[in-house]
Amino acid sequence: MPKRCAILTDLTSLGSCSMTVMTSALELLGIEACPLPSVIASVPARGFSDRFSQEQTDAFTGVLEHWIRMGFPLDGVISGRLASLPQVEATASLLDANPQALCFCDPSVGEGAWKDEVWSAVLRMIAPRAFLFSPSEEEARKILSLDGSSESAWCDRLPGIHRLVTGMHGPDGWGVALDGQMLPTPRFPGAVPGAGDLYDAIIAALVLRGEDLSSAVKMTGTLVFLAVERTVQDRKWGVDVTSIRKELAAI
Numbered sequence: 001m002p003k004r005c006a007i008l009t010d011l012t013s014l015g016s017c018s019m020t021v022m023t024s025a026l027e028l029l030g031i032e033a034c035p036l037p038s039v040i041a042s043v044p045a046r047g048f049s050d051r052f053s054q055e056q057t058d059a060f061t062g063v064l065e066h067w068i069r070m071g072f073p074l075d076g077v078i079s080g081r082l083a084s085l086p087q088v089e090a091t092a093s094l095l096d097a098n099p100q101a102l103c104f105c106d107p108s109v110g111e112g113a114w115k116d117e118v119w120s121a122v123l124r125m126i127a128p129r130a131f132l133f134s135p136s137e138e139e140a141r142k143i144l145s146l147d148g149s150s151e152s153a154w155c156d157r158l159p160g161i162h163r164l165v166t167g168m169h170g171p172d173g174w175g176v177a178l179d180g181q182m183l184p185t186p187r188f189p190g191a192v193p194g195a196g197d198l199y200d201a202i203i204a205a206l207v208l209r210g211e212d213l214s215s216a217v218k219m220t221g222t223l224v225f226l227a228v229e230r231t232v233q234d235r236k237w238g239v240d241v242t243s244i245r246k247e248l249a250a251i
Helices: 019-028 057-069 085-097 116-125 137-144 152-157 195-208 213-230 241-250
Strands: 004-012 032-041 053-055 076-079 102-105 162-170 173-178 181-184
Touching: 004 019, 004 085, 004 195, 019 032, 019 195, 019 241, 032 057, 057 085, 076 085, 076 195, 085 116, 102 195, 137 162, 152 162, 162 195, 173 213, 181 213, 195 213, 213 241
Parallel strands: 004 032, 004 076, 076 102
Antiparallel strands: 032 053, 162 173, 173 181
């Protein structure tokens, strides 16, 4: 049986980002993806003047309640953009029902989509039990109410078993801070929708396959950089995950 991983985040129906690229990456790496959208949107959040977006709380909570009732076992849970308190509570209940599952929590704030109470609930109910809690530098600043220069020591003050702060700039260049250790990583050439989603999915898949976390983080940075670099379409449509399918399949 392949490992199973739930993807609990938003779905952009047109464009290569969010749940679309995460599902593709997990499947290419041999992990059975179990996607459940918290929000359905028409196009990516960046690069468009008009966009349809709708929460899916009733369906989201109903599906998770059914999974729990049927004892549907999971090996991993990716908790991304959650849009309401009931969604956060249902995700916490899913983790309660699957204590063996590794939780990968990326507290994506989104473009105005989050409410402060939802953000607080994620930090209180999901982040502390996460195997990997992976905020960006901006999100880490918000969580810790920090100003000033970047510090890898932030990791010690964040929730989760392991903490990964992405998008940090230090004296030696760009990198990520994993449990307080700075790891160099290629700098993405501009913001591309779906790059962070692809990053989360590849790390989760590699860890579920048994890869050491530090190695998984290093490999993922290289793979996502390649995907962004090879994306030749207008980048507002997202990252081209198919451009690294050979590399993913070879792992």
